[in-house]
Amino acid sequence: MNRPVNRAAPEQVSPGGDGSAGRVAIVTGGASGMGLSVCRRLAACGDRVAVFDLDGTAAERAAEELRAAGGTAMAFEVDVTDRALIDEAVGKVRAAWGPVRVLVTSAGVFAFEPFTEISAESWRRILDVNLNGTFHCIQAVIPDMIAAGWGRIVTISSSSAQRGSPKMVHYTASKGAVIAMTKALAREYAHCGITVNTIPPSGIDTPMSRVSQAAGQLPDNETMARAIPVGYLGSGADIAAACVFLCSAEARFITGQVIGVNGGAVI
Template sequence: MRNLKGKVVVITGGGGGIGSATCDRFAEEGARVVVCDINTEAAQAVADRIKAAGGDALAVSVDLTDFDATGASVAKIEDEVGPIDVLVNNAGWDLFTPFLKSGPDFWSKIIDINLRSVLNITHPVLARMNERGAGRVVSIASDAGRVGSSGESVYAACKAGVIALSKTLAREHARKGITFNCVCPGVTDTGMLDTFMEASGNKDKLRDAFTKAVPMGRMGQPSDLPGAILFFASDDAAFVTGQVISVSGGLTMHG
């Protein structure tokens, strides 16, 4: 990918499956990686692995549902590492719960983690990018937000919101040279998926059904996602904004 070397890249949820794979790929391209995660140990483990391999990484522990704490972390990152060139909104959480079996407390948790957190970090980062007239924001949405997904009503609503937010910000900031794009994973074999399937009450049956539903015959792996994410972050996508790409093995083929 063109022109990622030396770029300051912030990846939220960087200690998880897709997040850590994405951190590793950016480091391989020579980027300065900031691993953001509420799980301090997970973030530090990823940063330590990158540094042991000769890369540049910093672990930052932050609760993205807290607007003030998130803004303070963004200021600290820019003070210690430098201006943020790329923001990857990857942090997320879900639990298999049919809508009629859920309630306001659950809705609030899902919305805070999957939508409000994106607002909380994008706002301060974008303010700085806007002053500089450059930047890339790549948000990890979900095919659930494009086509729906049983047992994920509120999560799907949040991810649809992330897509709509990205398209709107793409319009508002195009003349500033700041791009916004979304990558939508399909069924991806991560810790979050494991938790989701456990909550369904029939994990093995659900895993088999997911696998059979994918035309390519397997569930996605975290390593399947970074290529699309890095493309949107690179100069190869300098004229691409407001777009959504599905990385799902063909599970969804909706334009």
């Protein structure tokens, strides 16, 4: 009588392999805010972290911070809308450290504009960075993960895509597409040992949100905190904690999920 084959998960096949510390990780938008928090946590876990950011000086400063704390890090000035630059940077990471195992796409931009005033240029820019940039980065690294039979991808979307945000139709559309892309990739590559999940933050105190507050586009922290069930704003460290778990071997059975980190603001 034939018995069903009990296939072991990748981490069980190769104990201490790709699911262990020392993996090669790329974080886009890694020089500040949530991206920097993710870089810090991954480096603290022993991963080798490549900091990708449009601001090359800030990326190098972030990498220096990680190295000073005992981590292994490199910095790259990368515009995520430029596929040639992405491929070049990924190639340098691969040449220095080996195949990429972890990718977190935190690079993003937003704008507050009434729908009737959104120009074609503004629409293209928001989608080019948030959606196309995510596409380019994932497509550039996923062959490494397919070859290894192991990989972790976490996209950073937004709660705006879950509940809608007035005067942010272009931003909301771009992040909604990121959620949809995450789910499709999760199904397409689950059999390869690759998990793909997304985190849609809300109520997080970041440098970008503070700029918007200064411009009068967002209320102050105290006002925003009152709208959050837990009663306070989150930080980049809260996003990083969830992200690092999703990138771990322990999260092997979680894929295609939207993991809200929002203090109960979106349920």
